[in-house]
Amino acid sequence: MKxxxxxxxxxxxxxxxxxxxxxxxxxxxxxLVADRDEALARSKINGHQRGDATGFDAGNSEKRRELIxxxxxxxxxxxxxxxxxxxxxxxxxxxPLITPSYISKEMxxxxxxxxxxxxxxxxxxxxxxxxxxxxxxxxxxxxxxxGGELIRFESFTGGLIAPESDNNPWHYKFTWNPRxxxxxxxxxxxxxxxxxxxxxxxxxxxxxRYKDIDVEGYGTFEGYANRDSLSYRKTYGLENVPTIYRGTxxxxxxxxxxxxxxxLGITTEDFEVDCRKMSWRDFINAFLMYDPELPVEEKLQNFxxxxxxxxxxxxxxxxxxxxxxxxxxxxxxxxxxxxxxxKWKLEPDDKDMIVxxxxxxxxxxxxxxxVHSSMVAIGETQTYTAMSETVGLPxxxxxxxxxxxxxxxxGVHLPILPEIYxxxxxxxxxxxxxxxxxxxx
Amino acid sequence: MKxxxxxxxxxxxxxxxxxxxxxxxxxxxxxLVADRDEALARSKINGHQRGDATGFDAGNSEKRRELIxxxxxxxxxxxxxxxxxxxxxxxxxxxPLITPSYISKEMxxxxxxxxxxxxxxxxxxxxxxxxxxxxxxxxxxxxxxxGGELIRFESFTGGLIAPESDNNPWHYKFTWNPRxxxxxxxxxxxxxxxxxxxxxxxxxxxxxRYKDIDVEGYGTFEGYANRDSLSYRKTYGLENVPTIYRGTxxxxxxxxxxxxxxxLGITTEDFEVDCRKMSWRDFINAFLMYDPELPVEEKLQNFxxxxxxxxxxxxxxxxxxxxxxxxxxxxxxxxxxxxxxxKWKLEPDDKDMIVxxxxxxxxxxxxxxxVHSSMVAIGETQTYTAMSETVGLPxxxxxxxxxxxxxxxxGVHLPILPEIYxxxxxxxxxxxxxxxxxxxx
Numbered sequence: 041m042k043x044x045x046x047x048x049x050x051x052x053x054x055x056x057x058x059x060x061x062x063x064x065x066x067x068x069x070x071x072l073v074a075d076r077d078e079a080l081a082r083s084k085i086n087g088h089q090r091g092d093a094t095g096f097d098a099g100n101s102e103k104r105r106e107l108i109x110x111x112x113x114x115x116x117x118x119x120x121x122x123x124x125x126x127x128x129x130x131x132x133x134x135x136p137l138i139t140p141s142y143i144s145k146e147m148x149x150x151x152x153x154x155x156x157x158x159x160x161x162x163x164x165x166x167x168x169x170x171x172x173x174x175x176x177x178x179x180x181x182x183x184x185x186x187g188g189e190l191i192r193f194e195s196f197t198g199g200l201i202a203p204e205s206d207n208n209p210w211h212y213k214f215t216w217n218p219r220x221x222x223x224x225x226x227x228x229x230x231x232x233x234x235x236x237x238x239x240x241x242x243x244x245x246x247x248x249r250y251k252d253i254d255v256e257g258y259g260t261f262e263g264y265a266n267r268d269s270l271s272y273r274k275t276y277g278l279e280n281v282p283t284i285y286r287g288t289x290x291x292x293x294x295x296x297x298x299x300x301x302x303x304l305g306i307t308t309e310d311f312e313v314d315c316r317k318m319s320w321r322d323f324i325n326a327f328l329m330y331d332p333e334l335p336v337e338e339k340l341q342n343f344x345x346x347x348x349x350x351x352x353x354x355x356x357x358x359x360x361x362x363x364x365x366x367x368x369x370x371x372x373x374x375x376x377x378x379x380x381x382x383k384w385k386l387e388p389d390d391k392d393m394i395v396x397x398x399x400x401x402x403x404x405x406x407x408x409x410x411v412h413s414s415m416v417a418i419g420e421t422q423t424y425t426a427m428s429e430t431v432g433l434p435x436x437x438x439x440x441x442x443x444x445x446x447x448x449x450x451g452v453h454l455p456i457l458p459e460i461y462x463x464x465x466x467x468x469x470x471x472x473x474x475x476x477x478x479x480x481x
Numbered sequence: 482m483k484x485x486x487x488x489x490x491x492x493x494x495x496x497x498x499x500x501x502x503x504x505x506x507x508x509x510x511x512x513l514v515a516d517r518d519e520a521l522a523r524s525k526i527n528g529h530q531r532g533d534a535t536g537f538d539a540g541n542s543e544k545r546r547e548l549i550x551x552x553x554x555x556x557x558x559x560x561x562x563x564x565x566x567x568x569x570x571x572x573x574x575x576x577p578l579i580t581p582s583y584i585s586k587e588m589x590x591x592x593x594x595x596x597x598x599x600x601x602x603x604x605x606x607x608x609x610x611x612x613x614x615x616x617x618x619x620x621x622x623x624x625x626x627x628g629g630e631l632i633r634f635e636s637f638t639g640g641l642i643a644p645e646s647d648n649n650p651w652h653y654k655f656t657w658n659p660r661x662x663x664x665x666x667x668x669x670x671x672x673x674x675x676x677x678x679x680x681x682x683x684x685x686x687x688x689x690r691y692k693d694i695d696v697e698g699y700g701t702f703e704g705y706a707n708r709d710s711l712s713y714r715k716t717y718g719l720e721n722v723p724t725i726y727r728g729t730x731x732x733x734x735x736x737x738x739x740x741x742x743x744x745l746g747i748t749t750e751d752f753e754v755d756c757r758k759m760s761w762r763d764f765i766n767a768f769l770m771y772d773p774e775l776p777v778e779e780k781l782q783n784f785x786x787x788x789x790x791x792x793x794x795x796x797x798x799x800x801x802x803x804x805x806x807x808x809x810x811x812x813x814x815x816x817x818x819x820x821x822x823x824k825w826k827l828e829p830d831d832k833d834m835i836v837x838x839x840x841x842x843x844x845x846x847x848x849x850x851x852v853h854s855s856m857v858a859i860g861e862t863q864t865y866t867a868m869s870e871t872v873g874l875p876x877x878x879x880x881x882x883x884x885x886x887x888x889x890x891x892g893v894h895l896p897i898l899p900e901i902y903x904x905x906x907x908x909x910x911x912x913x914x915x916x917x918x919x920x921x922x
Binding site for chain 1: 669670672675676678679680681682683684685686690744745746749751752754755763766767768770771773813
């Protein structure tokens with residue numbers, strides 16, 4: 041019997057645990073789930089005879105060592121910054137580790153030690169990062185294998201609301217961490233390369249410079265630039281590809297309306313507003329010029345030259361209402377989050393949707409070719425969401441491959457190698473996570 | 482004989498040292514100047530028999546204690562973050578201290594200890610902060626004394642180029658720390674209050690929301706909002722004044738043109754540009770959309786809807802030239818500074834100018850009154866600049882008052898008390914630093 045230890049039983053672990061328990065009999069596994077909240081961990085096991093739960097505080101290094109020493113494989117579903125201690129123990133006890141998170145500097149620095157011990161630390165195994173790498177690298181390698189020269193790579197992913205649950209003018213609800221949505225684009229200047237020219241978009245222009253993306257069968261989305269597209273040149277081995285652009289997808293109309301919040305200055309965390317006596321209307325007015333003659337709506341519309349459509353989206357959020365903000369001192373971003381958490385709340389039957397879209401242009405035999413590849417996943421329930429499925433399944437499949445001895449790698453890795461991505465993409469198809477390729481020319 | 486120790490002999494110390502040495506015979510002082518660069522310190526003494534110089538590294542706590550123990554008064558002209566060690570020793574040895582810098586949290590926390598030892602730590606004694614406090618408080622106290630109720634206070638200061646040296650379309654040259662000019666407004670959302678409504682201007686709108694300020698005899702300037710006007714409500718005891726706005730002055734046309742740099746995103750420090758192969762033209766182009774059909778000038782003009790006047794100011798800086806940037810990897814702000822340090826360089830005969838302007842509206846006997854007060858100081862030379870004079874003279878005069886026993890205060894102070902500002906403003910007039918009051922209504 042092989043023991044898999046899963047650390048962290050939060051909502052992104054649901055589909056992973058379902059997969060591991062479903063496979064456990066056939067594969068001869070037992071699955072131990074460790075979480076600060078033992079009852080939560082136990083509820084995710086749901087009485088399965090191959091599963092067990094234990095309480096575990098991530099700061100308890102003795103318990104952590106005990107858990108890892110007794111494991112054949114460890115999966116860390118903790119917040120990204122907390123993987124590093126797990127990775128250190130995994131190397132020490134010679135136990136392979138999987139995480140769904142970006143490789144941090146600290147994680148990368150463990151590469152040599154992991155190789156010396158013959159231990160695999162497999163990261164970026166979720167959806168973004170994860171399935172994005174796998175699905176893109178598969179096509180890039182195919183193009184290279186048949187002698188094509190990649191000249192353009194674009195890649196967009198969005199965590200959205202499913203069409204059947206889409207009943208607001210923003211075509212958006214919080215299906216994931218609201219704070220990340222509010223702070224989107226605020227991390228710094230976006231960097232990409234177009235026709236060999238480095239291109240930079242400052243924070244306050246990111247939502248103005250979005251582009252339309254057509255996804256077959258799902259209509260048009262808007263893609264805004266992620267902070268760093270340039271680092272993918274090295275990760276994917278595309279140093280000489282003249283155009284590389286990565287971004288995030290939103291529904292049609294979202295970017296122009298969200299840009300209003302950015303332009304107003306209410307997506308920042310750089311100071312606190314005293315909103316004890318403020319209505320929503322006062323809050324918005326505080327970011328507009330003083331002019332007692334003009335109503336707030338008119339000031340805002342003039343300030344940013346807004347269409348009636350955008351005004352309608354803004355009105356829908358309630359920012360022009362005379363109701364109290366209901367917070368005391370908070371950063372503008374927290375005030376905005378407070379407003380939208382109410383408006384963009386999921387209803388009990390709502391389903392989420394993950395949309396991923398890639399574009400590859402390449403030269404072959406003097407001809408220019410263009411291929412699009414897209415994947416849309418829709419959640420089953422609010423436990424087995426599209427996010428949980430697309431994060432958890434690749435992690436689970438990778439676990440199976442490692443325990444079956446299918447991956448003879450050591451050191452720090454991410455899924456850009458054919459031996460990793462081929463079997464995973466194949467098995468994902470049986471869970472309806474599949475890419476559709478369209479040849480444009 | 483009383484000993485004054487001046488720590489720091491940089492360019493802001495020139496006028497201070499001239500003042501102290503000039504007064505030294507009559508007052509019975511000796512002046513010891515300590516600087517990392519002993520030769521620089523000695524050059525500022527210029528052979529005066531009451532002056533002496535010594536080498537001193539601010540990190541050398543033994544030497545610092547020795548210097549302060551032997552002093553009757555210490556003046557710290559070090560960078561603001563370095564005052565705190567000096568202040569600690571000043572309290573220990575019971576020696577009064579003057580600095581021209583804003584009171585930091587650390588400085589404020591020494592208030593009790595200083596009071597217990599009966600030591601005065603007098604801060605914000607330069608021009609801004611310094612003369613701005615003194616000149617504003619004098620009028621505010623006058624209004625209050627005659628029974629007026631202040632309803633609006635605005636205050637603007639600018640370090641500019643004198644009209645006789647103003648020969649470029651920006652009406653600007655670097656007369657002070659270039660980095661502070663490049664990073665102006667980037668520190669965070671500007672906060673003020675207008676008619677009892679809190680008002681916030683995000684970083685990317687600060688140079689769009691400037692206002693015109695007429696200074697009698699010197700024409701129209703532009704004032705943009707400083708980061709924090711709200712803290713002055715407490716400092717000046719103006720908690721119930723409905724309008725308080727503080728800002729920085731620039732020449733006419735400056736704000737609209739500078740806003741182009743802000744909108745482009747080249748006043749940021751959040752990433753580094755690889756400019757090894759870039760011309761100035763390429764650098765600007767990197768912040769604009771890809772469009773090989775349009776020349777950079779046209780793209781920029783369309784992007785921000787710029788007037789021909791602003792385009793002329795931009796052309797003058799050289800940002801459209803094909804010459805190499807001449808840096809390797811640098812933040813956009815550093816690249817811009819590199820460009821402007823060349824263009825906004827002072828010529829040997831150039832003179833600087835400090836402009837300060839206040840507006841006070843008040844109610845008295847049911848009538849609304851409005852008073853403006855302004856001061857313009859023009860530098861003598863590039864050593865005795867207007868900046869050096871307006872920073873050094875109030876510090877020097879305060880030193881005289883303390884050594885003459887004219888100030889019986891202890892603890893951490895700034896010059897908002899009549900007993901401090903009256904004598905200083907009076908003596909400043911004999912150095913042609915004087916305010917002109919204009920009654921508007």
